[in-house]
Amino acid sequence: MPSGLLRNAPLFILIAARCLALIMTLPLFSSQTVSRKVKVALAGFLAYFIFPELSLVKGTFVSYRPFISPEGNFDLTFVLLVLGEALIGVITGFYVQIIFSVFSTAGQLFAFQMGFSASNVYDSLSQVENPLMGQFLNFVALMIFLQPHFFRKLFIDGLRESFHTITAFSVVNHTDRLFGFMTSSLTALFFNAFKISLPIIGTLFLVNVVMGIVAKSAPQMNLLSESFPIMILTAFVVIWLLFPNLTGFFREIFDSGYRKLGTFFNSIRGGL
Numbered sequence: 723m724p725s726g727l728l729r730n731a732p733l734f735i736l737i738a739a740r741c742l743a744l745i746m747t748l749p750l751f752s753s754q755t756v757s758r759k760v761k762v763a764l765a766g767f768l769a770y771f772i773f774p775e776l777s778l779v780k781g782t783f784v785s786y787r788p789f790i791s792p793e794g795n796f797d798l799t800f801v802l803l804v805l806g807e808a809l810i811g812v813i814t815g816f817y818v819q820i821i822f823s824v825f826s827t828a829g830q831l832f833a834f835q836m837g838f839s840a841s842n843v844y845d846s847l848s849q850v851e852n853p854l855m856g857q858f859l860n861f862v863a864l865m866i867f868l869q870p871h872f873f874r875k876l877f878i879d880g881l882r883e884s885f886h887t888i889t890a891f892s893v894v895n896h897t898d899r900l901f902g903f904m905t906s907s908l909t910a911l912f913f914n915a916f917k918i919s920l921p922i923i924g925t926l927f928l929v930n931v932v933m934g935i936v937a938k939s940a941p942q943m944n945l946l947s948e949s950f951p952i953m954i955l956t957a958f959v960v961i962w963l964l965f966p967n968l969t970g971f972f973r974e975i976f977d978s979g980y981r982k983l984g985t986f987f988n989s990i991r992g993g994l
Contacts, residue, residue, distance in 0.1 A: 732790050732800060733778055736807045737885065738769035743808040744881065747815025749822045750864060772882055782886055782991075806890020813893070813900070814884065814983070818876070820907050821979045825863045825972070827911065828918035829856030835926040836957035837950045855957075859918070866972050875980050883984070887991045896990040903986045914975055918968065925960050926953055 742765035745751045751761060778787045789799045833855045866872065893900060933949055961968070 730773075730778070733776060733783065733786075734769060734773050736783070736786065736803060737772055737776065738765055739804045739807040740811040740885070741765040741768040741772075741881065743811025744815045745811075747812050748818055749867070752815070752819075768877065768881065772885055775882070776885055782889055785889055785891055803890060806893065810884065810888065810890065810893060814880070817904075817907060817979070817983055820904075820911055821975060822860065822863060822867075824911050824914045824918070824975060825859035826856035827915035829854075829859045831915060831919040832922040832926065832957065835923060835930075836953045862969065863972050866969065867976065872973075872976050872980075880980060880983065884987055887987045892990045899986070899990055903982075907982075918971065921964055922957055922960050926957060929953060929956050 742762065745761050745765050750756070751764075776783050778784060778790065786803060789803060836855070929952065933952070
């Protein structure tokens with residue numbers, strides 16, 4: 723294997739570029755708390771095990787062969803190929819980031835009503851200011867994402883199969899489909915976030931209506947000071963009651979996202 727790797731160093735670099743770009747943009751792995759040495763080592767580890775399955779003679783990567791020097795010289799053309807492979811990794815990682823944005827967006831939608839909108843703190847996972855409820859849902863989604871089932875589907879089934887499906891030429895020749903795919907993903911982001919937060923938002927709305935009626939019927943009651951703990955307690959009770967269904971819906975979002983990504987890669991498969 724080491725001698726074959728040295729003879730096909732350009733191919734290994736192309737594979738490693740896609741793996742590294744994916745890891746640098748994935749949730750959790752893209753965090754600054756993860757050492758760059760770990761990211762590079764993991765990318766090299768993945769590229770090392772994917773490398774024996776690919777070749778410049780046959781398969782998807784045969785379209786790269788005319789653009790790689792037989793002497794192994796790394797010219798400008800090869801640099802552009804590396805950037806193209808990195809672009810595929812960035813697209814894949816960004817799509818997974820969109821999936822995770824569903825949960826933080828859902829937390830932002832109902833955090834205002836329950837009185838947590840002012841409690842924004844820095845979220846090391848998404849690397850933005852995020853309400854506490856957004857971080858809570860992100861943490862639950864991360865625990866589901868790190869299960870062997872989804873981890874295997876992304877790195878083994880997803881990443882490995884992508885090398886047998888698309889190349890940088892596929893992305894360049896289908897930029898219109900890529901734009902449409904990302905636009906539809908953003909639409910699905912807000913739709914799924916609204917579905918997650920709708921039961922909580924609806925319940926809190928009814929509580930607001932009830933407190934408004936009570937305030938009108940008994941003006942001497944100071945409901946302003948009592949409304950915050952009532953809203954917070956109600957929201958947590960609803961989350962606790964819906965938690966089994968929420969985790970199931972989180973799994974459904976991941977499964978649906980992986981299927982859509984695989985369908986998109988298959989629709990633009992090929993080389994030149």
